[in-house]
Amino acid sequence: MDMNEIKEIFFQECExxxxxxxxxxLKLNDGDRDPETVNAVFRAVHSIKGGAGAFGLxxxxxxxxxxxxxxxxxxxxxxxxxxxxxxxxxxSADVLADLTNAARDGGSVDESRSRTLIRELEALAHGEAPAxxxxxxxxxxxxxxxxxxxxxxxxxxxxxPIPFSFGDFDDEPAGHYVPTVQIDFKPKKDLYAKGNEAVLxxxxxxxxxxMSVYCDxxxxxxxxxxxxxxxxxxxxxxxxxxxxxxxxxxxxxFAEWDCDLDIRTIEEDVVGETADEEEPPMQPVPFxxxxxxxxxxxxxxxxxxxxxxxxxxxxxxxxxxxxxxQVASRAAENAKAAAASAAQASQAxxxxxxxxxxxxxxxxxxNLVGELVINQAMLSQSVVENDNNGTSSINMGxxxxxxxxxxxxxxxxxxRAQPVKPVFQRMARTxxxxxxxxxxxxxxxTEGENTEVDKTVIDKLAEPLTHMIRNAxxxxxxxxxxxxxxxxxxxxxxxLTAKHRSGRIIIExxxxxxxxxxxxxxxxxIDNDLIAADANxxxxxIDNLIFHAGFSTADKVSDLSGRGVGMDVVKRSIQALGGxxxxxxxxxxxxxxxxxxxxxxxxxxxxxxxxxGQTLVVPLTAIVETLQPEASAIHSFGASQRLISIRNSFxxxxxxxxxxxxxxxxxxxxxxxxxxxxxxxxxxxxxxVDAIQGQRQVVIxxxxxxxxxxxxxxxxxxxxxxxxxxxxxxxxxxAASRGQSLRQDISLAATG
Amino acid sequence: MKKKVLTxxxxxxxxxxxxxxxxxxxxxxxxxxxxxxxxxxxENANPDVIVTDxxxxxxxxxxxxxxxxRNEKYRAIPILVLTTESDAEKKNRARQxxxxxxxxxxxxxxxxxxxxERVTA
Numbered sequence: 001m002d003m004n005e006i007k008e009i010f011f012q013e014c015e016x017x018x019x020x021x022x023x024x025x026l027k028l029n030d031g032d033r034d035p036e037t038v039n040a041v042f043r044a045v046h047s048i049k050g051g052a053g054a055f056g057l058x059x060x061x062x063x064x065x066x067x068x069x070x071x072x073x074x075x076x077x078x079x080x081x082x083x084x085x086x087x088x089x090x091x092s093a094d095v096l097a098d099l100t101n102a103a104r105d106g107g108s109v110d111e112s113r114s115r116t117l118i119r120e121l122e123a124l125a126h127g128e129a130p131a132x133x134x135x136x137x138x139x140x141x142x143x144x145x146x147x148x149x150x151x152x153x154x155x156x157x158x159x160x161p162i163p164f165s166f167g168d169f170d171d172e173p174a175g176h177y178v179p180t181v182q183i184d185f186k187p188k189k190d191l192y193a194k195g196n197e198a199v200l201x202x203x204x205x206x207x208x209x210x211m212s213v214y215c216d217x218x219x220x221x222x223x224x225x226x227x228x229x230x231x232x233x234x235x236x237x238x239x240x241x242x243x244x245x246x247x248x249x250x251x252x253x254f255a256e257w258d259c260d261l262d263i264r265t266i267e268e269d270v271v272g273e274t275a276d277e278e279e280p281p282m283q284p285v286p287f288x289x290x291x292x293x294x295x296x297x298x299x300x301x302x303x304x305x306x307x308x309x310x311x312x313x314x315x316x317x318x319x320x321x322x323x324x325x326q327v328a329s330r331a332a333e334n335a336k337a338a339a340a341s342a343a344q345a346s347q348a349x350x351x352x353x354x355x356x357x358x359x360x361x362x363x364x365x366x367n368l369v370g371e372l373v374i375n376q377a378m379l380s381q382s383v384v385e386n387d388n389n390g391t392s393s394i395n396m397g398x399x400x401x402x403x404x405x406x407x408x409x410x411x412x413x414x415x416r417a418q419p420v421k422p423v424f425q426r427m428a429r430t431x432x433x434x435x436x437x438x439x440x441x442x443x444x445x446t447e448g449e450n451t452e453v454d455k456t457v458i459d460k461l462a463e464p465l466t467h468m469i470r471n472a473x474x475x476x477x478x479x480x481x482x483x484x485x486x487x488x489x490x491x492x493x494x495x496l497t498a499k500h501r502s503g504r505i506i507i508e509x510x511x512x513x514x515x516x517x518x519x520x521x522x523x524x525x526i527d528n529d530l531i532a533a534d535a536n537x538x539x540x541x542i543d544n545l546i547f548h549a550g551f552s553t554a555d556k557v558s559d560l561s562g563r564g565v566g567m568d569v570v571k572r573s574i575q576a577l578g579g580x581x582x583x584x585x586x587x588x589x590x591x592x593x594x595x596x597x598x599x600x601x602x603x604x605x606x607x608x609x610x611x612x613g614q615t616l617v618v619p620l621t622a623i624v625e626t627l628q629p630e631a632s633a634i635h636s637f638g639a640s641q642r643l644i645s646i647r648n649s650f651x652x653x654x655x656x657x658x659x660x661x662x663x664x665x666x667x668x669x670x671x672x673x674x675x676x677x678x679x680x681x682x683x684x685x686x687x688x689v690d691a692i693q694g695q696r697q698v699v700i701x702x703x704x705x706x707x708x709x710x711x712x713x714x715x716x717x718x719x720x721x722x723x724x725x726x727x728x729x730x731x732x733x734x735a736a737s738r739g740q741s742l743r744q745d746i747s748l749a750a751t752g
Numbered sequence: 753m754k755k756k757v758l759t760x761x762x763x764x765x766x767x768x769x770x771x772x773x774x775x776x777x778x779x780x781x782x783x784x785x786x787x788x789x790x791x792x793x794x795e796n797a798n799p800d801v802i803v804t805d806x807x808x809x810x811x812x813x814x815x816x817x818x819x820x821x822r823n824e825k826y827r828a829i830p831i832l833v834l835t836t837e838s839d840a841e842k843k844n845r846a847r848q849x850x851x852x853x854x855x856x857x858x859x860x861x862x863x864x865x866x867x868x869e870r871v872t873a
Contacts, residue, residue: 006772010765043762043807050834051765053858193821195830195852195871204870254853254871 003055010051014100017044021093022425029086038081042071048096057103060096063114067092070121079124088120091436094429178209179244183252184262186234191258193229202235204251209241234260359455362415366602369405369412370699373603376405377696377720406697413600417452420498420507423462424449427496430466434473441480441491442473448498453505454600460577461507461597464570468509468593469494471567476513476591486588488512504579504621505599510592516585518542543583543591547571576704578714580731604700606727607675608693608719612662615725616689617698617717622730624676624684626692629653629669640666644674644686651676654737655688656728660712677730685734696720700727712736755872756780758799760790760816761834762808766857770803773861779868787811791819794826801872802831803855803864806842814849821850830871834859 024041027034049064071089073079081089095117098109183205187198205211214236221232241247245265252261380398424446435442477483477492484490497508518539525531525545537545546567574581579597598604606617607626627646634653635643642653653674657663667688674686698717703710703726714729757779759770767783774781782797784790786808794802802820806813813833821827830852835843843854855867 002772006765006768009768013764039807040809043809046807047763047765050857051763054765054769055858192828194847194850195828197830197871197873200871200873251870257847 007055010055011100011104013051014048017047018093018097018100019422019425020044021096022090022428025086025090025093026428028081029083029090033081035075038071038075042068042075045071045096048100052103055103059109060099060103063092063096063099063118066118066121066125067096070125073125078127085124088117088124090428090432092117092121094432097429178240178242179265180238180240181245181248181263181265183237183239183248184234184260185237185252186260187231187255188258188260189229189231191255192231194258196255196258198233198235201251201255202237205237205239205248208243208247208251209239211237211239213237238266357415362412366412366416369409370602373405373409373697373699374718374720376401378722381720409603409697413454413602416455416600418455418458419450419452420458420461420505421449423458423465424496424498426462427465427469430469431473431494434470438474439479440473440477442477443491443493445493445495446497447495451498451500451505452599453498453597454602457505457577457597457599460573464573464595465496465507465509467570468567469496472509472511472513472591472593476511476515478514500599501596505597507595507597508592509595510590512590515587515589515591516543516546516583518587521545540584543585546583547581578700602700603697604727605695606698606717607695608725609673609675609689610691610693611660611689612657612667614662615693615719615723616656617725617727618675618677618687618689619714619727619730620695622677624678627674627676627686629672629674629686629688631670634669642666642669644669646676646686651684651686652737653686653688654733656733657688657690659733659736677734685737687730687733698725698727754778754780755801755868756782756797756799757801757803757868758782758784758790758794758797759803760784760787760808760813761803761805762786763805766805766834769859770864773859773864777861777865787813787816787819790816791823794820794823799829801868802829803834803868804831805834806846814845817846817849817851832867832871 021041021044024037024044027037028041045064045068049061049068052060052064067089070079074081074085079085095109095114099114101107102109185198185201187196191198202211202213206213216234216236217232219232219234220226226232239248245263248263249256252259252263255261376398380402383394383398427446428444431442431444434440472494473492477494478486478488480490483492493512495508495510497506497510499506521542522531522537522545525542525548526533526535528548530545530548531537547570548568571581574595574597577597579595581593581595583591583593585591604617605620607620607623609616609618629644633645635645635650637643643650644653645651653669655666655669658666667690669688672688672690673692674688676684676686678684698719700715701717703713703716706716710726712729712732713726714732715727716724717727719725755778757774759767759774759781760783761767761770762785767785771781771783782793782799784793787804788810790802790804791811804813804816808816811819817831817833820829820831831850833843833846833851833854834857835846835854846854852871853867855864
């Protein structure tokens with residue numbers, strides 16, 4: 001593993017931490033005061049900062065640092081996480097995400113935004129109330145790009161950077177004077193209790209330069225009175241070193257709190273004098289190399305041996321250590337690969353029950369399974385065709401194979417299934433941003449975040465959802481004052497829900513705004529020649545006009561919902577996913593957009609039918625029931641419409657062959673089979689087909705990718721006999737049976 | 753004999769960096785993701801030194817260090833804490849909990865190895 005791979009891991013981790021951060025902040029926003037939530041939020045920022053530091057991502061570090069400082073105030077209950085505070089924090093989380101993305105993919109961030117937030121965060125950490133929403137940017141603090149962290153006034157245990165400097169002693173006067181440093185060192189027992197070791201400290205001092213050492217053993221009690229946990233010895237050391245006093249101090253960096261330590265530099269020429277004045281006479285033990293060998297045994301032992309022979313022990317320890325290091329590094333060379341893989345294995349085990357797999361591998365597997373399904377179907381078919389003996393062991397084997405194939409397929413699909421949570425979380429940010437720009441107060445409620453759907457669907461969902469949310473907030477919700485005047489909660493609500501329903505995922509986006517202004521929509525449609533001025537449209541039909549190309553009801557195209565993307569684009573991208581979208585709206589109460597999407601884009605259960613000599617596949621999820629129409633149940637209605645009565649209710653009869661232009665005249669319903677289908681928003685329809693061939697699972701092959709979009713057709717598939725069959729787009733067919741314009745579309749496509 | 757280091761850190765990034773750094777320096781490395789796992793792993797690991805983060809879920813670094821110091825077998829083991837420079841107060845708390853020394857994050861490999869060498873024989 002090299003640094004680039006670790007960096008990759010870092011960014012993956014950042015994404016997880018950012019998600020954690022946001023969901024934590026939202027929980028706090030909802031009034032959750034669990035300390036663990038605050039801790040998790042803090043940890044997320046802290047981890048990002050830590051990793052970013054390791055890769056020298058300074059912008060990220062400095063922003064994360066300020067953010068972290070403020071979060072720490074919340075953690076230590078110095079700052080109440082009010083809605084206003086959380087507003088700043090949520091925005092900061094967004095900027096942190098931006099900075100992370102910028103660090104990964106290059107690009108820049110809105111610097112003024114992050115600077116403003118840095119100021120706001122610092123103000124919060126200083127105990128100032130956040131600026132009111134309508135107030136301009138808070139009082140100008142020096143706008144340095146790298147934040148200056150000031151010590152919070154009432155914060156006596158907060159972060160206070162301790163300046164370290166190891167470079168100062170380089171400025172010692174010239175003339176190559178090597179200072180001698182004298183050290184009085186008396187460990188307390190805590191020093192040993194914390195895993196520090198006097199011998200090791202002496203060893204490190206000895207590495208600085210020429211050292212002399214004297215051990216004071218006077219405090220050592222007789223053996224029977226001795227407490228093995230106590231520290232009895234003290235040392236007087238003198239070392240002549242280039243590194244001077246600071247160098248010595250850094251050796252005792254870890255220990256200075258648990259010992260009496262006095263370190264001072266002695267001028268060469270006044271050594272004796274100083275020593276005489278301040279200290280009892282000290283007898284330096286000469287640095288004797290011959291003691292090394294004897295002392296080797298004592299190197300690993302405790303203070304007793306060290307006391308007898310401290311210098312030797314120290315030096316020996318150093319020697320041993322360096323030998324160990326040598327051996328270790330040699331061994332390391334040989335066993336490096338093995339150790340690394342072992343360590344990784346243990347790490348993987350520790351990581352729990354998940355593994356990360358390259359998406360390409362999963363997709364390859366899915367493709368192969370798709371081919372396997374087709375192949376299995378072909379095999380079944382050819383066995384059935386060639387088998388004249390009725391049942392045989394081959395047939396039984398084939399059935400088992402079919403079942404296994406099915407199970408393999410389901411399991412493989414499950415690998416690609418992901419919860420919609422990440423997309424929903426991104427929407428929270430969209431809502432915040434747009435609420436900010438429009439000056440509206442919005443609350444996003446998400447439900448069913450753990451609903452799983454194919455990853456491709458998730459990836460392609462973000463864009464249309466973002467756009468719809470922008471629309472909902474920008475056009476749907478009213479301004480707070482207006483809402484208040486209407487007796488509504490000034491804070492608007494946008495509700496995003498995901499759930500599974502009959503093999504599809506249903507995503508609903510509901511707002512409690514003004515609803516569709518039908519008069520305005522109608523007028524606009526007339527102005528744009530979408531409908532005739534005297535057209536008689538139902539409410540539902542008017543609502544659905546907003547999905548027409550180039551339609552926007554906002555009087556002027558705002559910066560937000562504008563961007564040249566209309567609801568028609570949203571509709572198209574949902575359709576490209578094999579989904580459908582519909583709207584229902586109540587004036588004054590808001591609108592609900594309902595999207596229904598397939599769980600997977602790879603397979604579907606279909607009913608294979610014959611229409612005018614063509615083989616078609618109708619998605620099973622759309623079919624409610626099938627029936628054989630009787631002549632008495634068919635009723636004519638208007639010029640060419642027909643109804644079928646099913647258990648005392650009437651249902652429009654739609655001839656699929658006619659709609660798709662497979663034949664010029666309507667077929668006789670009594671000769672065929674009716675499939676009762678339920679379409680999104682359109683109620684039930686009976687689709688007329690000539691015959692049903694059977695029911696099977698088919699592998700979806702995109703028509704768009706290989707040919708072009710054909711209205712009324714969702715995709716294609718390869719059947720067991722190797723022939724291509726088209727998969728019917730039930731909703732498009734139903735819609736075509738209703739509206740004039742779409743039918744023209746279809747005939748054009750069918751002829752062209 | 754190779755020196756064995758137990759690292760405890762919840763960040764996958766830092767864990768990997770520690771792993772690479774320590775393996776390159778010829779140490780044997782065992783890793784845990786938080787204090788609770790750290791204490792579990794410790795039982796049979798017999799490390800020579802422990803490197804631990806402070807901010808971790810389930811059991812933080814302070815709690816972990818205290819846990820190690822209460823353990824008869826490991827109470828004298830050197831423990832290095834990974835801290836950021838601004839954590840002066842945390843450094844003190846870590847020391848009170850029984851930490852031997854600290855490494856300032858972001859650590860540079862030489863300093864990490866230096867610090868480990870400094871507290872181990």
